[in-house]
Amino acid sequence: VQLVQSGAEVGKPGExxxxxxxxxxYTFTNYxxxxxxxxxxxxxxxxxxxxxxxxxxxxxxxxxGHVTIxxxxxxxxxxxxxxxxxxxxxxxxxxxRLDEPMGSYxxxxxxxxxxxxxxx
Amino acid sequence: EIVLTQSPxxxxxxxxxxxxxxxxxxxxxxxxxxxxxxxxxGQAPRLLIYGTSNRAPGIPDRFSGSGPGTDLSGRDFxxxxxxxxxxxxxxxxCQQYGSLPLYSFGQGTKLEIK
Numbered sequence: 266v267q268l269v270q271s272g273a274e275v276g277k278p279g280e281x282x283x284x285x286x287x288x289x290x291y292t293f294t295n296y297x298x299x300x301x302x303x304x305x306x307x308x309x310x311x312x313x314x315x316x317x318x319x320x321x322x323x324x325x326x327x328x329x330g331h332v333t334i335x336x337x338x339x340x341x342x343x344x345x346x347x348x349x350x351x352x353x354x355x356x357x358x359x360x361x362r363l364d365e366p367m368g369s370y371x372x373x374x375x376x377x378x379x380x381x382x383x384x385x
Numbered sequence: 386e387i388v389l390t391q392s393p394x395x396x397x398x399x400x401x402x403x404x405x406x407x408x409x410x411x412x413x414x415x416x417x418x419x420x421x422x423x424x425x426x427g428q429a430p431r432l433l434i435y436g437t438s439n440r441a442p443g444i445p446d447r448f449s450g451s452g453p454g455t456d457l458s459g460r461d462f463x464x465x466x467x468x469x470x471x472x473x474x475x476x477x478x479c480q481q482y483g484s485l486p487l488y489s490f491g492q493g494t495k496l497e498i499k
Contacts, residue, residue, distance in 0.1 A: 325486040369436040370482035371420035375429035
């Protein structure tokens with residue numbers, strides 16, 4: 266199992282941006298993929314999650330309306346998109362696969378992280 | 386909203402010591418819904434423990450998880466490292482599954498070399 270994320274990005278406030286997470290080594294449509302933010306020197310924040318099988322998506326209230334999570338099953342890739350960046354979006358973003366065997370819910374595989382820097 | 390509070394914020398210990406990290410939930414959660422991760426600088430988090438006490442594949446048996454605590458409230462969980470190795474010094478996060486936000490993390494405990 267591998268989750269490979271796109272490279273570091275630099276954007277300006279108000280610009281749009283999309284980063285990606287390509288999955289391999291397992292049946293892509295059978296596992297949820299989440300996005301997690303880590304601001305500089307801070308902890309982990311769950312942003313939202315998508316089920317590639319049917320594109321069902323749930324967002325954390327803290328991020329709902331500011332980011333969009335999408336998927337392209339044909340290339341086993343999940344995306345995190347901003348329509349209008351803010352300086353406070355500067356962070357490392359991780360994608361992570363959710364495993365849920367017998368009622369447990371945890372993130373067993375993680376991407377390497379994508380650094381997003383927003384600066385005018 | 387379920388909030389996870391980890392303590393202490395920083396734990397200073399020496400190799401060979403026993404480390405005990407705490408994670409308290411603001412509401413009762415099922416033991417199935419609590420996991421622990423380790424994160425080293427510049428790396429992605431790594432799953433250590435799931436379902437409160439199950440070690441992830443490849444995790445050494447010096448790592449163990451327990452809970453809920455003796456107050457039977459279903460809110461106190463513990464990660465123990467029985468004898469610290471140099472590579473264990475890192476930041477540790479607990480994570481829960483529940484009501485919105487569906488998933489949340491504690492603020493982390495930094496385990497540093499004394």
